[in-house]
Amino acid sequence: MTVDKHTTGLIHHPYVPPGGFEAPAPGVFKASTVIFPNTAALHARAWKDKSGYTYGLHGTPTTFTLEERIASLEGGLQALLVPSGLAAIALVDTALLRSGDEVLIPDNAYGPSKELARHELAAWGISHRFYDPMDPAALAAMIRPATRLVWLEAAGSVTMEFPDLPALVRVARERGVPCALDNTWGAGIAFDPFDLLPGQGDAPVGVDISVQALTKYPSGGGDVLMGSVTTRDEALHLRLKLSHMRMGWGVGANDVELVLRALPTLALRYEAQDAAGRALATWWQGRPEVTQVLHPALPGSPGHANWQALSVQAAGLFSVVFDARYSAAQVDAFVDRLRLFRIGFSWAGPVSLVVPYDLSTMRSRAAWQGTLVRFSLGFEAVADLIADCEQALAGL
Template identity: 60%
Template sequence: MSELSTTLIHHPYTPPAGFKAISPPVYKASTIIFPSMAALRSRDWKHKTGYTYGLHGTPTTFTLEERIATLEGGKFCTLVPSGLAAVVLVDMALLKAGDEVLIPDNAYGPNRTFAEAELAFWGIICQFYDAMNPADLAAKLNQKSRLVWLEAPGSITLEFPDLPALVAVVKSHNASPGQAHPEGAVTALDNTWGAGLAFNAFTLGADISVQALTKYPSGGADVLMGSVVTNNEALQQLIHFCHMRVGYGVSGNDAELVLRGLSSMALRYAAQDAATRQLAAWLQTQPQIAAVLHPALPDSPGHTQWKRDCSGAACLFSAVFKPEITQLQIDRFCDSLQLFKLGYSWAGPMSLCVTYDMPKLRVVKPWPWQGGLVRFSVGLEAVADLQADIAQGLARL
């Protein structure tokens, strides 16, 4: 090689083996080099025993997948670019035209809008059910049912369902001759709130668990990623092949950020849990508030199930204002907060809040409250400072 430009690209130096550090190395690649054509033809990407192309994994992403599988108590993990992508991947891998998916009425909003738009366009039927009423799910399962989404607790309003009872309904349906889909209905749980720490999705009976790694596993509010975990190899292969065909991939740098976040995840979860319970209990005593929704509060819907199945709770709670307080006043309350910033997502270091128009987000049964709702995400600030911030905002009302 006489030209310097060629030498720099094909440089013969290889660093010595034996380097070890606390953090896993970051591999960034689209193209992966093979030692021979025989190796290229024989490399198995289907079971993640080798490397073929950046989209199919690197040592960095394989390491993160193994750790997320362990976190969730599962065997197989697939990484995707966001939490919503994890939901979409499960839908695309399992559903075909003529199938039906059932979604809780209190599910993560983009889950239901994807079903109402793209899935409907593809000829896939969508029904919504009351997650707090297993009998409603049982009544809506039919021969076309292929996928049942679960969420614990419900998005925004934080009702905690009886997950074992909902799973039992699906299993009973699958066992009924002439009633179940030929391949059976699969249960998939959005476990972002539990994060693999508050409860084990598979112990409670779910077939698939998805997370937005954007939230607790990252913890820094600076990366988007999702995961799909299962113990079932047949389901894993369906998910893995669909993942390959749609071209989902995550970068080595993003995987590095999530790997780093995992180290402190349990500590952050516990700290934010404690702070959130303290703020939620205090806010219950304020005269402007009609109800505070948080599974650990005794009068919050699903508290009994949460107490039975969970060892902790995430950083979210929602406050329902009394009916005489207008939405304009609630908006001004949010605008007046200094530490709680206005924004979506949660589980990062900074506290957040956002308002929701709940009557428009329910189709199975009417929203029971008359006042407006604000969802709070508690960060890592001092609890006394956060309480003072909410107090000054309430005083302005």
């Protein structure tokens, strides 16, 4: 059949490049439509087990590759990609919870996760309560028949408490309640979320679900929004995957490409930012302007012993609590005087970041006094960051 070479001929060009091409970076496949060779393939092809491709939302070679690598990083067997870390939390909540159910959330959890429970989940008839993550016995006392999910977070958002994860997992398992961990801080590097308790034979025992904001360490560039949901149980994974499909969660191939490109340096970046964070946090411990330095790897920080029992690595993230003699306005002025630390949310990128927080609006219990400032370490020289803090403190 002769066709118009300027239109049809370009769309249906017969050339197929030879196979066997291999390079350090995986190929980037972009698709909404997936082409089937014939109707038999259309009827037979499956996507749930990654044995084939049916539609862009159900996966491409690019997204399958990142999912498999994230699953390996976390110690899981399968993973799903979603557009953000918060979307990962939302996927778990909506897949596992129904009207009349209850979810228990750490009081120091990521703020938007708590807001999701207060608004959307509550509107759907799903109740929630906040528990003290530093008291496993208190969690055990709160679990009741309606409890269908327990969230964990290590370290806690902003205030950086590190809970006894094995004890919390044991509480949930003994009562038959699934537990999901926000493992963004650990990034699959600091500890294995699926291997926290002694198992039967070679089978590890840990959380049921681990979510990450791939926005942070796996991306590392401050330019990608993405999340992941990782599991080890096939039935649980399928339940999440079907909900994922029905809600139409999808991620862009170019964003997946950026995370795939960054993963080979993840361990090196985590180690470098860990070292920088500890160095600056230790320097802050000697400053009279602050009453507490919150960093799981530093003795005296809440849950330090729990972190020490589980890991030797920590994220390049810490907070300081200014002495109550300094007003919130004075602390804001200190933050504004910083030059190398830029004011902005998120962390784990190349630029060091700083954010002041009013803890009275973030916690159920009035356990903190003074104003808190969170620091996220990038890749600047630590001596330069210390000098920046010194010049900003001089204004206090």
